[in-house]
Structure formats: structure tokens, C-alpha cells
Amino acid sequence: MVDQRQGPDRFGVEFKCGTAGHGLDALDFLTYPTLGKPKDKTTLMAKRKSIEERLRDYEHQYRELAVTLAATGYVWNGTVVRQMLTCGKKRCACHQDERRRHGPYAYWSTKVKGRTVSRLLNPAEANLYEEWIRNRRMLEKIQRRMLALSKKVALLMLRRQKSDEQTSGDR
């Protein structure tokens, strides 16, 4: 999702602020676009309005994600893979013909301390874990979107704060 409105400022000069204030260390990867000296109060008000509008949009999107998140069911680690297998009987047809292999057998696998561990599942387990794994993927997707939105919101809030400081400085 790309916000078309997030271009450079229509007025004012963008430059990078070298020193982030206290408590902003975690946001060091962000640049801090700052408003140039506003020409008059009207342009500043217009600028401010667009920031407020965008913040409202992001807030709305964020709330929708939170609603989806709240409705997400139980979660499960790892992945379930279904495989056709050959058996131990040397003369069984499964060894000659791929289509005669047995299964599908469902395996659950996950990483434990960097090593992949697998376990054979019965059909009930496989169905349950597959559903919960889908839930977990949804949850992770929502989390990524929330992080991306929060990053946009942080930029706007810091910009708004900066413009507030400038307004009070102009008095």
C-alpha cells in the first residue's frame, strides 16, 4: 500500500535532521522531514490539515487491522506438509510407480534451536494444526502491516510536532 500523498512537501525545504532527540533512538532509521519557514498562517494551516487527514486515515486503517487481529483464532508454530511415501516392503508397487505410493501422510515440522524437527500427524491433528498455522500467518501479516503503518504515523507525528514548535517560535 503506497500513499500517493507522501511526496516531498509542496512548500518548504526538506532536509535531514542530524540529531534525533532523546527517546527517538529506535527511530534513527527514519529521516525527519521538517517544514520550511511558512510563508503565512494560511499555508501552514493547509499543511497542518493534510497531516491531520493522513493521520486519521492511518488511524482508521490501524483500527481495522486491530479488529481483524482480535477475531483471529488460535495459532500454531511451524508448517504442515503432506507427502506420498514408499513403504518398507520391497515388492510393494509403491517402489515402481509414483502413483502407487501411500498417503498422503501429514508431517508437522518446525525449527528447534536451528534444527528442523518433524513429526507424523494423524488426520485430526493435521487439520487442526493447518488451520491454526493459517491463523498464525494472518497474524504475522497483520503485524507487518501494523509496523508499516506505525512507521508512517511516527513520521507525521514528528513532523507535526516540529511544525508546532516553529509556529510558537514565530510569535
Ligand SMILES: [Zn+2]
Ligand atoms: Zn508400499
